[in-house]
Amino acid sequence: MFVLPKKNELGFFEIRLESIGGLGANLAGKMLAEAGVLGLGLNGSNFSSYGSEKKGSPVKSFIRFCDTEVEIRDHSPIEQPHVIGVFHEALYKTVNVVSGLKADGIVLVNTTRDFDEVKKDLQLEYGTLAIVDALTIAVEENTKVNTAMLGALYRICDFLDPESMRNVIRKTFEKKYPHLVEPNICTFDRGYTEVEFKTYEIPVTAEDKGFSRPLPQLGYLTQEIGGVITTQANSILKDLSGSRQGFLPQFNMVKCIHCAACDNVCPDNCFVWEEGQDKRGRKQVILQGIDYQYCKGCLKCVEACPTDALGDLREMIGYAETNRVKQNFPYVAGRMA
Numbered sequence: 001m002f003v004l005p006k007k008n009e010l011g012f013f014e015i016r017l018e019s020i021g022g023l024g025a026n027l028a029g030k031m032l033a034e035a036g037v038l039g040l041g042l043n044g045s046n047f048s049s050y051g052s053e054k055k056g057s058p059v060k061s062f063i064r065f066c067d068t069e070v071e072i073r074d075h076s077p078i079e080q081p082h083v084i085g086v087f088h089e090a091l092y093k094t095v096n097v098v099s100g101l102k103a104d105g106i107v108l109v110n111t112t113r114d115f116d117e118v119k120k121d122l123q124l125e126y127g128t129l130a131i132v133d134a135l136t137i138a139v140e141e142n143t144k145v146n147t148a149m150l151g152a153l154y155r156i157c158d159f160l161d162p163e164s165m166r167n168v169i170r171k172t173f174e175k176k177y178p179h180l181v182e183p184n185i186c187t188f189d190r191g192y193t194e195v196e197f198k199t200y201e202i203p204v205t206a207e208d209k210g211f212s213r214p215l216p217q218l219g220y221l222t223q224e225i226g227g228v229i230t231t232q233a234n235s236i237l238k239d240l241s242g243s244r245q246g247f248l249p250q251f252n253m254v255k256c257i258h259c260a261a262c263d264n265v266c267p268d269n270c271f272v273w274e275e276g277q278d279k280r281g282r283k284q285v286i287l288q289g290i291d292y293q294y295c296k297g298c299l300k301c302v303e304a305c306p307t308d309a310l311g312d313l314r315e316m317i318g319y320a321e322t323n324r325v326k327q328n329f330p331y332v333a334g335r336m337a
């Protein structure tokens, strides 16, 4: 009979996937759970938590495994996992993705950066960091990020049989989309082989970090004096960078003819304009650039642009912040912008 390598005090091996809507973490969680239950005969459960079912909003998927003699009577979110999978680096800004990691736990991150940079941003003090460039694999194979992440997760959860996942991929695609079988198996295998590991030693005094539930920014204890709502009925403070799935539009002003075709299709008011003059000195509004705070990376503007003034660019950490042109709203949170 198969026995799990690690368990908590209730007898569970637990995995938490941290993602944003649209990247397929929910499906990846289901597939992992099925592989443990149907492939290895373990007891297992999986569920996800998300707010509005909207592309770009934070999503968590939870997977619990236990030996067959243990019953799963715990259906609460996983707070102290053995393995964490982070599908998108923009999550660091809003979510403490490594919250509650076990001292001997593993965090898998989809990233192009090196170990120490990722560790610093994660504020990871100890444990094993695993990195894989799942987006590049998915782009090169013309598939999805979640398949490459699944490959890396199978390598981490080495009690799961990778051949069973290859069979699931074959069964999923071979009837309707046979041309997708090989690229998806290749994506899975590349995630499995290309993931790299680095362990940060546990300080002698370190114990498992407890789970910390973030407090809401505004509640009955933190309400502003008089309950004044300073930004009523607008989304001026909304940051959509977590919605981008690895690409953003890059603006080249030299090639721009200021035709506003991009602005007409942009659903999020990202383009910033200023009054100026054309070459003959006539009044004209001139495109200044893109306010990436509101850009969700749909790339509709790139398709609409009649010149090469907009192109799609693989997003690097810090690019959006450096090249952002701020919208000139008259007020931000009740103050002059």
Ligand code: SF4
Pocket (backbone or CB within 6 Å): 255, 256, 257, 258, 259, 260, 261, 262, 263, 287, 304, 305, 306, 307, 309, 310
């Ligand atoms: S569509 Fe292209 S050329 Fe027209 S304003 Fe936008 S960036 Fe400039």
Ligand code: SF4
Pocket (backbone or CB within 6 Å): 248, 249, 265, 266, 267, 268, 269, 270, 271, 290, 294, 295, 296, 297, 298, 299, 300, 301, 302
């Ligand atoms: S990709 Fe272009 S159209 Fe889409 S939200 Fe960003 S700026 Fe607007």
